[in-house]
Amino acid sequence: MTDHTSAAESPSTEHRSRRAPKPRKRRRGLKITLGVLLVLLLATGGTLYWLYSQLDGNIKGVDINKALGEDRPEKLPTSGQNLLVLGSDSRAGAENKELGGGGSVGGARSDTAMVVHIPEGRSKAVAVSIPRDTLVTRPECVKDDGSTVAGKERVMFNSVYAQVGPACVVKTVEKMSGVRVDHYLEINFAGFKDLVDAIGGVTVDVPQDIDDKASGLSLTAGPQKLNGTESLAYVRTRHGIGDGSDLGRIGLQQQFLMALLSEVKSQDLLGSPTNSYKIAKSATQSLTTDSGLASLTSLAEFARSMNGVDPASMETIMLPVAYDKIDPNRVIASEPQSGQLWKAIREDTTIPEEAKKSPATGD
16 A cells, blocks of 8 residues: 555656746746736826826916905805806907907907806706906906906907906906805817817707808808817807807807707717727816816816706806996996895895896897
8 A cells, every 4th residue: 555655646746846836937938928918007107197197287277366355255154156168269360360350459359258156066067158248346456476467447348358358357247146156167269179170060050041251151040060160260259140249159168068068978988998098188278277176186187076057957147237327338237127036146145036137138
């Protein structure tokens, strides 16, 4: 029995001896594989970090809180928030002259201004557009270079941005409304053209035939898918709609913004990393925000908090205005409607129906 066992073990021992080097080869192969994977992971991580840094660096920030100090309206008594969205438009330069509505006008202007109110719960939102031709009282403001600009009455709303800068626009809105602006978001129109092209265009329901030689836009009524250049002309057009004033254009701008937000939200961003990067690059290159949102992380957190808001159901209102009696080409905030509107936003309550009606409509 003992000899048999020994004889049986001997070949086994010899067999194990012959195969002994192979586990070491497997271990060596495993180490090589892990090493390659580690290099790939490090390389991918470096690429991701580079992409993140590039996108993060595209976003420009404005320290609104520092510029405005403590003399500001109180924050909402609830968890609701108010976001001031500006569409800035510079039509100077050769590139802009090729875009719809471009021309020889120098400097940047705030062609679109909306106070977006997000009530407590963040399941809905309302956007209040302030017509660019509205006459307002501009408060005393401090420019980026530290110099002080005296307050002035009866100035056009969109001139505040051009003459003093974004912080003064925020201050002007807060003074005229009593509403605390929690965040500031500026979209450069020329840059947003690339964003529209990156998402493959935006479909809007054109309310009537438009033939505007000033913006170069010619559209027939009904659903139309617009590319970047057409979209830029669409939000700029004023002579091809309504009475040719800024009031007629506001409806198109509100409609287009909702369509754009809906299109972005519907995109399969996870399904196409390349397309996602193109969209993110175009979006970040077009953005200027307050310092609290001036990073990809902060913007992503804010976007997640807004995930329950459906752009298609967002209510859009034009600030109630009346034609100015001195200059009929300008408008002024209409009372008591505008006062009721701002009060509802300040208190995070339902906006009365009468506060949504404007004596001047632009029709």
